[in-house]
Amino acid sequence: MSSPPHHPDNPQPPGAAPSATVLSPPSALPTPAFSPLYQQIKGLILQSLQSGEWKPGEAIPSEIELAARFRVSQGTVRKAIDELAAENLVIRRQGKGTFVATHAEQQVQYRFLKLRPDTGDARTEGPAQRSILECRRTRASAEVARALALRSGDPVIQARRILSFAGEPTILEDIWLPGQAFKGLTAEQMADYQGPMYAMLEKEFGVRMVRAEEKIRAVLPDEEQARLLEIAPTTPVLSVERIAYTYNDIPMELRRGLYRTDTHHYHNEVH
Amino acid sequence: MSSPPHHPDNPQPPGAAPSATVLSPPSALPTPAFSPLYQQIKGLILQSLQSGEWKPGEAIPSEIELAARFRVSQGTVRKAIDELAAENLVIRRQGKGTFVATHAEQQVQYRFLKLRPDTGDARTEGPAQRSILECRRTRASAEVARALALRSGDPVIQARRILSFAGEPTILEDIWLPGQAFKGLTAEQMADYQGPMYAMLEKEFGVRMVRAEEKIRAVLPDEEQARLLEIAPTTPVLSVERIAYTYNDIPMELRRGLYRTDTHHYHNEVH
DNA sequence: GAGTGGTCTAGACCACGCG
DNA sequence: GCGTGGTCTAGACCACTCA
Numbered sequence: 001m002s003s004p005p006h007h008p009d010n011p012q013p014p015g016a017a018p019s020a021t022v023l024s025p026p027s028a029l030p031t032p033a034f035s036p037l038y039q040q041i042k043g044l045i046l047q048s049l050q051s052g053e054w055k056p057g058e059a060i061p062s063e064i065e066l067a068a069r070f071r072v073s074q075g076t077v078r079k080a081i082d083e084l085a086a087e088n089l090v091i092r093r094q095g096k097g098t099f100v101a102t103h104a105e106q107q108v109q110y111r112f113l114k115l116r117p118d119t120g121d122a123r124t125e126g127p128a129q130r131s132i133l134e135c136r137r138t139r140a141s142a143e144v145a146r147a148l149a150l151r152s153g154d155p156v157i158q159a160r161r162i163l164s165f166a167g168e169p170t171i172l173e174d175i176w177l178p179g180q181a182f183k184g185l186t187a188e189q190m191a192d193y194q195g196p197m198y199a200m201l202e203k204e205f206g207v208r209m210v211r212a213e214e215k216i217r218a219v220l221p222d223e224e225q226a227r228l229l230e231i232a233p234t235t236p237v238l239s240v241e242r243i244a245y246t247y248n249d250i251p252m253e254l255r256r257g258l259y260r261t262d263t264h265h266y267h268n269e270v271h
Numbered sequence: 272m273s274s275p276p277h278h279p280d281n282p283q284p285p286g287a288a289p290s291a292t293v294l295s296p297p298s299a300l301p302t303p304a305f306s307p308l309y310q311q312i313k314g315l316i317l318q319s320l321q322s323g324e325w326k327p328g329e330a331i332p333s334e335i336e337l338a339a340r341f342r343v344s345q346g347t348v349r350k351a352i353d354e355l356a357a358e359n360l361v362i363r364r365q366g367k368g369t370f371v372a373t374h375a376e377q378q379v380q381y382r383f384l385k386l387r388p389d390t391g392d393a394r395t396e397g398p399a400q401r402s403i404l405e406c407r408r409t410r411a412s413a414e415v416a417r418a419l420a421l422r423s424g425d426p427v428i429q430a431r432r433i434l435s436f437a438g439e440p441t442i443l444e445d446i447w448l449p450g451q452a453f454k455g456l457t458a459e460q461m462a463d464y465q466g467p468m469y470a471m472l473e474k475e476f477g478v479r480m481v482r483a484e485e486k487i488r489a490v491l492p493d494e495e496q497a498r499l500l501e502i503a504p505t506t507p508v509l510s511v512e513r514i515a516y517t518y519n520d521i522p523m524e525l526r527r528g529l530y531r532t533d534t535h536h537y538h539n540e541v542h
Numbered sequence: 543g544a545g546t547g548g549t550c551t552a553g554a555c556c557a558c559g560c561g
Numbered sequence: 562g563c564g565t566g567g568t569c570t571a572g573a574c575c576a577c578t579c580a
Contacts, residue, residue: 036549062565073551078566086357088542094566095558112541214539217532218489218507236489236507261488268485268539270383271359307568333546344570349547365547366577 042080056102104199135187155179313351327373375470406458426450
C-alpha cells in the first residue's frame with residue numbers, strides 16, 4: 001500500500017499499513033492502488049473474501065472491528081462495504097451484520113438466470129428439476145480455452161444438463177469448467193446436490209461466481225437439441241452464451257444454454 | 272413530509288419543511304415518504320427534475336446550494352445525489368458540477384440498446400442509419416393500452432422504423448407512444464432528427480425515458496418482416512419487447528423490436 | 543484562486559434483531 | 562440492553578476545472 005492519504009488531525013506514519021494479516025494474493029502485487037483509502041480498504045476486504053477468511057453465508061467482522069483492524073474511521077469502512085454490497089458480493093442486514101453473499105439462499109435461487117415464465121408467479125412454478133445428461137473430463141478446444149483463459153488442450157470438465165419447469169424441459173445447457181479448479185467433480189455430485197449448481201461449486205470447491213456476461217442470439221436447435229427440449233426443430237430458441245467470473249474477473253465457467261421461449265421469456269431491466 | 276429526524280445539536284422545528292418551492296406533482300401526494308431525510312431530499316430533487324426546473328444536460332445546483340435550500344447538511348444532499356447518479360438520472364463531474372442525464376450525448380448513444388456487433392469495435396461500425404417506414408395516429412388496442420397504462424381506444428402514435436448498421440438492416444421496430452404526451456409528433460420529426468429518438472422526445476416533448484424493461488424471445492419473422500430485414504423467413508431473430516418508463520415509473524413507450532443476430536448479439540451483464 | 547465534487551474523520555443518535 | 566448497520570451532522574482537506 002502506498003502512502004495513505006491525509007488524516008486531518010491524526011497524521012498516520014507513512015508506512016503504517018493496516019495491521020491485518022494479509023494473505024499473499026494469487027497473482028497480483030500486494031495492492032498497487034494509488035486510490036482513495038476506502039478503495040484500498042475495499043481491496044483488502046476483497047482479498048479476505050477471496051482467500052476464504054470468511055465463508056459464503058457467514059458474517060464478516062462488524063464495521064467497527066474492521067475500522068479498528070485497518071486503522072481507519074468507520075465511515076471509510078462503510079463506504080468500502082457499500083460498494084461491495086452494490087456489487088452483490090456481501091449483503092447487509094440491519095441489526096445483524098454484513099454477510100458474504102452466497103448462491104445457496106432460498107430467496108435468490110438462480111441469481112444469474114433471467115428466464116421467467118410468461119404467466120403466473122415464478123413461485124407458483126416451483127423449483128427446477130435438473131437432470132444431468134453427461135459429465136466428463138476432456139480437453140479445451142481453442143474456443144473454450146479462449147473463453148476460460150486457458151491454453152488449448154488444458155483439461156476441462158464438460159457437462160450437459162436439462163432444466164425442467166413444471167415438468168416441461170425448458171433449458172438445455174452445455175457447461176465447461178476449468179479442470180484444475182474443479183478436480184474430482186463428478187456427475188453424481190452435480191445430480192445429487194440440492195440447490196443451484198453455483199451453490200455446489202461454492203460449497204465443494206470454494207469457487208464463488210460473482211458476475212457473468214451473456215451473449216444472446218436467436219437460433220434453431222439441431223435435431224438432438226430439439227429432441228431433448230421436446231420441441232420441433234423449426235422452433236426458434238434463445239442461445240445464451242455465458243461466461244461466469246470469480247473475484248478479480250477470472251473466468252471460471254463457460255455455459256451455452258438453449259432457452260425455450262414459447263412459455264418463458266428472458267427478462268432484462270436497463271437503466 | 273413527516274417530522275424530520277433528529278438534528279443532534281440543531282433541533283429542527285417539527286414542521287420545518289424544505290424551503291424549496293415544490294410544484295404540485297402530477298398524480299401523487301406531495302411526498303408521503305416516512306423515510307430517511309436523504310430519501311425525502313432525493314424525492315424533492317426528483318420532483319424538480321421531472322417538473323423541468325433543470326433541463327437535460329444542464330447543471331443542477333451545487334451540493335452546497337441544495338443543502339442550503341433544503342436546510343440539511345451537504346452530506347445528506349450528497350447521499351441523495353449519489354442514489355440519483357447510481358440510477359443514471361444525473362451525472363457527477365468532479366470540479367464541474369452535477370448534470371441532468373440526457374440521451375443526447377455522444378458517449379452514451381443508444382443507452383438502452385444492448386445489441387452489439389459480433390466482431391470489431393462498436394465505434395468502427397459507425398452510427399446507425401434510421402429510416403421511418405410509417406408513423407400514424409391510431410387507437411390503443413387492449414394490449415397496447417395495458418402496456419402503456421391507457422384505456423383501450425385512447426389515442427396512440429404508432430411508428431415503424433428500421434435501423435441499419437454498416438448498411439445492413441439489423442433492427443425492425445414497431446413503436447407505440449401515448450398520443451396525449453406526444454401531440455404533434457410527425458414522421459418528419461422522427462426522420463430528420465440527428466441523434467437517438469429518445470433525445471428527440473426529450474428535446475421536443477420534455478419526456479425523458481429513465482429506465483426500461485425488456486422481454487426477449489426467439490421468433491421467426493413473418494414474410495414482411497423478413498423482407499424488411501433482408502433475411503430468409505427461416506432465419507430466427509430476437510423479439511425484444513420493451514416498455515420504457517419516465518420518472519415515477521410511468522410507462523411512456525411500448526416498443527417491439529426484431530433484432531438480427533446473425534452478425535450481432537444482445538449483450539448483458541448479470542451480477 | 544474560486545468553486546465544484548470527492549474523501550476522511552469524529553461523534554451523535556436511530557432502527558432493528560436477538561437474547 | 563447490547564451490538565449491528567443506518568442516518569445525520571460538521572468540519573477539514575484533496576483533486577479537478579476553468580477563468
